[in-house]
Amino acid sequence: MKQESENGLDARLDAALRALPDKPVASNFTARVLDAVGRAEVLEPARREFFLTGWLPRFAPAALALVAALLTYQVRTEARSVALARGLAAVSQVASLPGPDVLKDFETVRHLSRAPAADVELLALMQ
Amino acid sequence: MPGQPDPDAALMLRVKRGDTAAFAELVEKYKHPVMNLVARLIRDEAEAEDVAQNVFIQVHKSAARYQPSAKFTTWLFTIARNLCLNEIRRRARHPTDSIDATHPHDDDQPARQFPDAKNFSPDHAALHGELELKIEEALASLPENQRTAIILFQRQEMSYEEIAGVIGTSLSATKSLIFRGREVLKERLKAYLQTGDWPSEK
Numbered sequence: 001m002k003q004e005s006e007n008g009l010d011a012r013l014d015a016a017l018r019a020l021p022d023k024p025v026a027s028n029f030t031a032r033v034l035d036a037v038g039r040a041e042v043l044e045p046a047r048r049e050f051f052l053t054g055w056l057p058r059f060a061p062a063a064l065a066l067v068a069a070l071l072t073y074q075v076r077t078e079a080r081s082v083a084l085a086r087g088l089a090a091v092s093q094v095a096s097l098p099g100p101d102v103l104k105d106f107e108t109v110r111h112l113s114r115a116p117a118a119d120v121e122l123l124a125l126m127q
Numbered sequence: 128m129p130g131q132p133d134p135d136a137a138l139m140l141r142v143k144r145g146d147t148a149a150f151a152e153l154v155e156k157y158k159h160p161v162m163n164l165v166a167r168l169i170r171d172e173a174e175a176e177d178v179a180q181n182v183f184i185q186v187h188k189s190a191a192r193y194q195p196s197a198k199f200t201t202w203l204f205t206i207a208r209n210l211c212l213n214e215i216r217r218r219a220r221h222p223t224d225s226i227d228a229t230h231p232h233d234d235d236q237p238a239r240q241f242p243d244a245k246n247f248s249p250d251h252a253a254l255h256g257e258l259e260l261k262i263e264e265a266l267a268s269l270p271e272n273q274r275t276a277i278i279l280f281q282r283q284e285m286s287y288e289e290i291a292g293v294i295g296t297s298l299s300a301t302k303s304l305i306f307r308g309r310e311v312l313k314e315r316l317k318a319y320l321q322t323g324d325w326p327s328e329k
Contacts, residue, residue: 009313012320016262017281017312022159023166026176030154033183034147040184 135199143190150190154183157200161207164278168211170267178214182207200285201292208275208293215271258319265315272296273308280305 026032135156141149161182166175185206193202266274272294279285279293291301313320 009317009320010309013309013313013316014281016258016316016320017277020259020262020282023162023172023175025158025162025179029158029176029180030151033154033180034151036180036184037150037187040188 133195133198136195139186139190139193139199140195142187143193150183150187153186153199157203158183160283161203163282164204164207164275165211167263167266167274167278168208168271169214174214178210179207181210185210197292198289200283201289204279204283204285204293212271258316261316261319262312265312268315269308269311273304273311276301276304277308277312 135153138149138153142153158179162175162179165179165182166172169175169178182203186203189206266277269277275294276290279290280287285293287298287301287305290305291298294301294304296304
């Protein structure tokens with residue numbers, strides 16, 4: 001019974017919503033839309049012309065100067081990066097020194113590398 | 128696109144090629160459905176016609192980018208809904224543009240005149256009287272997305288998939304919107320639906 005009542009309400013709601021009248025529309029609605037579209041098509045070339053002859057010449061030099069400044073900044077930043085990279089490359093070569101193993105015989109080598117003092121008396125006799 | 132070819136998509140492709148007659152045919156065909164949706168979304172019949180015209184102007188402006196990947200009506204009503212939402216947001220930002228404002232030179236007159244809702248034309252005999260007003264009030268009380276979904280479902284007989292495309296939600300969310308909206312309408316209109324003077328099917 002409840003289900004039938006619910007179904008009845010659903011059906012009546014469906015019918016009521018479908019039967020709502022259309023909202024009124026002016027008889028010249030389509031003509032006004034076509035007119036507005038036609039005017040927009042006329043305005044569009046005028047807007048383009050304003051952009052080319054009004055806006056662009058006024059702001060283009062400033063825009064170009066800004067682009068040039070940004071490019072210069074970028075080039076300088078890149079040059080600094082390149083210099084830094086070269087410096088790092090040079091340091092990295094120093095890092096290829098022999099390891100601490102060679103210092104194992106350091107004391108021996110140090111003693112051997114000491115040159116003996118000159119024998120001055122012998123030198124004088126030889127002359 | 129699955130199923131039958133869309134004749135409106137064919138017309139729109141002609142509009143894309145600059146065919147004004149095809150555009151006029153689309154406007155004539157959809158001016159009432161668009162107006163029905165717009166008027167019930169923005170709840171201002173005086174402004175609704177301007178917004179409805181803008182819908183078609185936007186359709187024409189966007190013709191170059193039109194692709195028949197979805198039904199034409201999905202695209203059309205998406206544009207209509209978006210313009211309505213823009214208008215609703217504009218009014219929220221400028222509340223002084225109230226429809227209740229009085230005329231600037233005469234406090235006894237409203238700023239805007241509206242057609243008398245009770246002045247039914249003979250063509251509207253199918254549904255008249257208090258029931259129609261109550262239905263419109265009940266529809267107006269729904270959140271925008273439920274209202275849009277119900278109007279497109281009941282009046283335009285669009286499928287759930289098409290409505291989901293217009294509102295930008297999933298299929299299940301669309302069904303839920305329509306179900307919940309209808310439950311609210313049934314609750315608010317129960318007394319009228321059960322006892323009112325009932326129109327026959329159109």
